[in-house]
Amino acid sequence: MKNFKGKKVTVVGLAKSGAAAAFLLKKLGARVWATDSGDSEGLRKTRGLLEAKDIKVELGRHTPEFVKGKDFVVISPGVPEDSQVLKWAVEYKAQVIGEIELGYICCKAPIVAVTGTNGKSTTTTLIGEILKKGGKRAVVCGNIGNPFCGEIARIKKNSVVVLEVSSFQLESIKSFKPHVAVMLNISQNHFDRHPDLAAYINAKSRIFENQDKDDWAVLNYDDPLVKKLKAKTKAKTLFFSRKNKKAAAFFESGSVFIGQGRAAQKICSVSELKIKGVHNIENVLACLCAASIFGISPKKIKEALLGFKGLEHRFEHVAAVRGVEFINDSKGTTVLATIMALESCGKPVILIAGGHDKGSDFRKARHAVGAKVKKLVLIGEAKEKIKDHLMGAAPCIFAETMEEAVKKAFFESEDGDCVLLSPMCASFDMFRNFEERGRVFKEIVRTLKEEI
DSSP: OOOOTTOEEEEEOOSHHHHHHHHHHHHTTOEEEEEESOOOHHHHHHHHHHHTTTOEEEESSOOGGGTTTOSEEEEOTTSOTTOHHHHHHHHTTOEEEEHHHHHHHHOOSOEEEEEOSSOHHHHHHHHHHHHHHTTOEEEEEETTTBOHHHHGGGOOTTEEEEEEOOHHHHHTOSSOOOSEEEEOOOOSOOTTTSSSHHHHHHHHHGGGTTOOTTSEEEEETTOHHHHGGGGGOOSEEEEEESSOTTSSEEEETTEEEESSGGGOEEEEEGGGOSSOSHHHHHHHHHHHHHHHHTTOOHHHHHHHHHHOOOOTTSSEEEEEETTEEEEEOTTOOSHHHHHHHHHHOOSOEEEEEESBOOSOOGGGGHHHHHHHEEEEEEESTTHHHHHHHTTTTSOEEEOSSHHHHHHHHHHHOOTTOEEEEOOSSBSTTTSSSHHHHHHHHHHHHHHHHHHO
């Protein structure tokens, strides 16, 4: 572990992960400064908590005084590479590390790191549940909303850390080395941050950068972009696949299997799972690979799988109103996520989509929308772009609020249809986050059910 005692450290960005990093550094004996360009009510509350620990805080701006003379600058995931703060750090010769790197430096336990464009949170959580069922001391954290740095105190040598990591977090790693690196899928995402797909893939693939022959890479055989990444790691490789029975974990005849050839063992039928959808079959297969590395028995894996109810806002059944099913997939912030959600619907769909565009090419959803969607109800900043990209695939109507969108979708539906919220976009134009968007959707649906 790097010795931070007496070191001068500035933390940049004071959302959950940045605040957790600041508290950890203080506990490690560092002299800590913290800065955020925002000045929201939530940040002011965080400032009070930090100042109570004798951490100096500035909000509403970044100043060079908070960087000059510091030994380290720790950056939160949301801080862009061209930030003025990072330019000052270079000028003043401070060592720059990310929050995930800081957690890794302080971590005593092996790490299972999970990344990909879609399915990260579900897979991370489910791996944790399987490991716990198998008797392991699993600590689930990271980009899932539970910062890595905030969990360091309870991570012991006999723990296994299951860590969700984003492309933003992987951009700033140096020595970060997971024992198991899981890559679920790659599709166009975050083009508001990464200049092109190659840059996005490069950031994602850094998860393998420091692995060696004693580590493991778990890869999606069915995703050509992921399959190619085998060449990026020195680790042993396990593939999972819905289509190839020679993979280490595979899907066949409605069931999931672990192992190859005669050694393959059926774990369970997909119909037994509480989590539904094609995308969740892939998530489960990735979990089987990770579980096998830690020697979890098929019996314990099955128990964990059958007990897992899934996460809120991920293809979540909300209610049925006059024979119309409402599904909350607010976490579907990418085109691929929405395509997978549509493929998982066995009914005609009225799709509510739109929000803050991340630079996505919505034309990639044309086939799925044309095959599954009766009507598009579009909201948010991206509604005009989505309409243009999907012109002719399905009829479009606009709504100004989520309440209007839900009511219009219900009006357009009939018995046996499904109203699916799967936005293909971020939420920041209308909501604080995807969780608030999903909760608002569910509240409106429940009110509608009471009124009908």
